[in-house]
Amino acid sequence: MTDEFIIKSLSALEDLQEVQRLEAIVWGMDCVPIHQTITAVKNGGLVLGGYINGQLVGFQYSFPGFKDGRGYLCSHMLAIHPAHQKKGYGRLLKLAQKEEALKKGYDLITWTYDPLESVNANLNIGKLKAVCSTYMEDCYGNMKDTLNEGLSTDRFMVEWNIRQEAKDETPLPDKAIHIVTTGMNDQGFPYIKDYHFETNAEVIAIPIPTDIQQIKKSDLRLAIDWRLKTGELFKALFAKGYVAAGIEREQGENIQNYLLKKQE
Structure with a gap:
């Protein structure tokens, strides 16, 4: 029997300190300051914690955004402890985020992720039905953490219209x-x-490898080649009016495909 995954909205200092400790375990880089997360929570932002048997094993952090006269929720971080990854907890946190965002009056959530990370692609585009038509080159500059070191930090900026039923x-x-x-x-x-x-x-x-991290460890040049070529393709197709709106993923395959369709 699987242990129950309980999600709570967090605002207390000690809870946010625990979030920092988990953040360090997952990414191994400087953590978001607590004075920032507390301020965000008090001003329309959100920190959700996912617990198993009282132990924090996942969190999600987001803050308000504003562009072109429209407010939205900017989802900055989602992390699951390495011992509990690939169990669907990330999706549960995102669905809880959606419900809390609706209560706060938001109708749009946006976030960025590395388009070469197939697990994230499958969650964001495949399961949550978010869409992307924006490719951001070297979004965060040179990052030295394990996941990012060696590759330019190119990102998809996705949009999740949470008041629309996911069809x-x-x-x-x-x-x-x-x-x-x-x-x-x-x-x-x-x-x-x-x-x-x-x-x-x-x-x-448009294909991507299912394990870019393994490629990067064994053959950095090949990982860079995937970044450059897919980046060129995505930028050209987005400029032509295509939007990444689906995933074709088959068990056991070493590539998966983004499905890009013409925007209506």
Whole structure:
């Protein structure tokens, strides 16, 4: 029987200190100052903690954003303890975030993530049905933590319209045009052979590796090649009016595909 995952909204100093300790475990870099998280919580922001048997194993931190006359919730961090990852807890935190954001009057949540991280892509685009049409080059500059060191910090900026019912309108994979040809190198890692810019198709598939971190550890040049080539593709297609709105993911495969469709 799986232990119950209990989610609570956090604002007390000792709870936010515990969040900092978990943040250090997950990312191994400087933590968000508590004076920042406390101020955010008191001014429309949100910190959620996920607990198992009274132990904090996950958290989500967000603060208010404002652009073009519209307020929204900017989701800055979501972390799950390494011992509890890949159990669906991240999705539960995001769904709790949605409910709390609705109570506060928000209708949009935005956040950034590395488009080469397949697990995050599957959660954000595949399961939550957020969408992306914005590619941000080297968003955070040079970062020295384990996850980011060695690659430019390019990011997708996703939008999650939380007042709209999530409908499974992901384009069918057999409708997608594959404009990228991939191969396998001697180490068993996928690589991009070539690609062309087909911009008339209704749906276009763009592949990413399922484990960019393993590639980065073994072959940094190959990881950089994935960053540069996919970055070029995403920027060109977003500029042509496409939006990343679905994921094609098959068990056991070493690549998964973003499904990009023309914006309505």
